Amino acid sequence: EDQVTQSPEALRLQEGESSSLNCSYTVSGLRGLFWYRQDPGKGPEFLFTLYSAGEEKEKERLKATLTKKESFLHITAPKPEDSATYLCAAYPGSQGNLIFGKGTKLSVKP
Amino acid sequence: EAQVTQNPRYLITVTGKKLTVTCSQNMNHEYMSWYRQDPGLGLRQIYYSMNVEVTDKGDVPEGYKVSRKEKRNFPLILESPSPNQTSLYFCASSPRADTQYFGPGTRLTVL
Numbered sequence: 586e587d588q589v590t591q592s593p594e595a596l597r598l599q600e601g602e603s604s605s606l607n608c609s610y611t612v613s614g615l616r617g618l619f620w621y622r623q624d625p626g627k628g629p630e631f632l633f634t635l636y637s638a639g640e641e642k643e644k645e646r647l648k649a650t651l652t653k654k655e656s657f658l659h660i661t662a663p664k665p666e667d668s669a670t671y672l673c674a675a676y677p678g679s680q681g682n683l684i685f686g687k688g689t690k691l692s693v694k695p
Numbered sequence: 696e697a698q699v700t701q702n703p704r705y706l707i708t709v710t711g712k713k714l715t716v717t718c719s720q721n722m723n724h725e726y727m728s729w730y731r732q733d734p735g736l737g738l739r740q741i742y743y744s745m746n747v748e749v750t751d752k753g754d755v756p757e758g759y760k761v762s763r764k765e766k767r768n769f770p771l772i773l774e775s776p777s778p779n780q781t782s783l784y785f786c787a788s789s790p791r792a793d794t795q796y797f798g799p800g801t802r803l804t805v806l
Contacts, residue, residue, distance in 0.1 A: 617793045628699075628785050628797035629738070672738070676793045682728070682753055683795060687737035 587612045589675050591686035598663055598693050606658040606689045608673030616678030618656050620649050623670045623688070632671075663693045697722045699798035701786050707804045708776060716771045716801050718786030724796075726789040727769040728753070729761065731782040732800075738785070744769055776805045 590609045598604055610618065617636055621629035633642040635651040642649045646667065648659045658671055670690045674683040699720045708714055720727065728743040730753075740753030744763040758780055760772040769788075773780060781804050787795040 619794065621797075626783075626800065626802075628787075628799050631794060631796060634794050674738075682740045682743055683793070685738040687735070 587675065587677055587684050589673055589684050589686040591671075591673050591689050593689060594687070595690045596692070598660075598691070600664055600693055600695050601662045603659070603661045603663070605660070606671055606673075606691070608656040608658070608686055609654060610656070610673075610675045610684075611654075612675040612677045612684065614678055615675055617676040618651050619674040619676065619683065620647075620656070620658055621672040621674065623672055625670075629672055660691070663691075665693045665695050667691065668693045697796075699786055699788050699796055701784075701798040701801050703801060704799065705802050707806065709806050710777055711775050714773050714776060714803075716773075716784060716786075716803070718769045718771065718798060719767050720769075720786075720788040720796075721767065722788060722790070722796070723766065724788035724790050725766070726791060726795075727763065728787045728789075728795065729759070729769070729771050730785045730787065731755065731780075732785060733782050741771070741784075776803075778805050781805045 592607045620632040623629045633649040638653045650657045670688040672688045673686045702717045725746045729741040730738045739755045742761040744750045784801045786798040789795040
């Protein structure tokens with residue numbers, strides 16, 4: 586069964602304290618791995634798409650990487666405005682739906 | 696501005712009273728989808744549509760209906776809502792089925 590697991594469930598950082606969020610997937614024929622940011626009560630906001638192992642994408646303090654079994658979202662020197670829930674999703678391609686993980690809730694304290 | 700819109704944003708209703716949540720996108724996307732989000736369960740897909748007049752079930756379709764008569768609109772219909780359908784609902788659209796763009800959400804409470 587296709588599955589996406591994110592860890593940790595919650596992460597508390599001090600401002601400036603770099604860390605990584607993990608997304609492990611078991612998806613046959615992965616066609617894409619996606620990262621979204623979600624603020625409370627709002628719709629997920631698209632961040633990155635990764636298509637093949639070894640690929641990296643960057644945006645401001647965020648960098649996403651992909652291996653054959655997992656993806657990481659690295660956050661460098663985070664700020665309080667980076668506080669949000671980060672969602673990972675896999676697209677198997679064989680069916681018309683994304684498979685979402687349950688998310689990592691990130692809190693960055695000043 | 697490219698966007699996905701949903702209406703209403705908040706709705707409180709009673710068991711059994713039919714309701715429709717509208718979803719519209721202005722990006723000419725072929726793919727549209729509905730999700731529900733519940734604490735501890737994450738985002739779960741209800742229905743999706745690959746194109747006009749083409750719809751298919753997602754992971755949790757029971758109690759819901761959809762239609763896709765026009766490319767830009769994808770309404771979600773609850774013909775007889777029940778309290779277990781209290782949730783936060785999101786519509787999404789995509790040029791294909793991968794990179795999806797989400798609407799602002801509809802918070803539904805069924806009493």
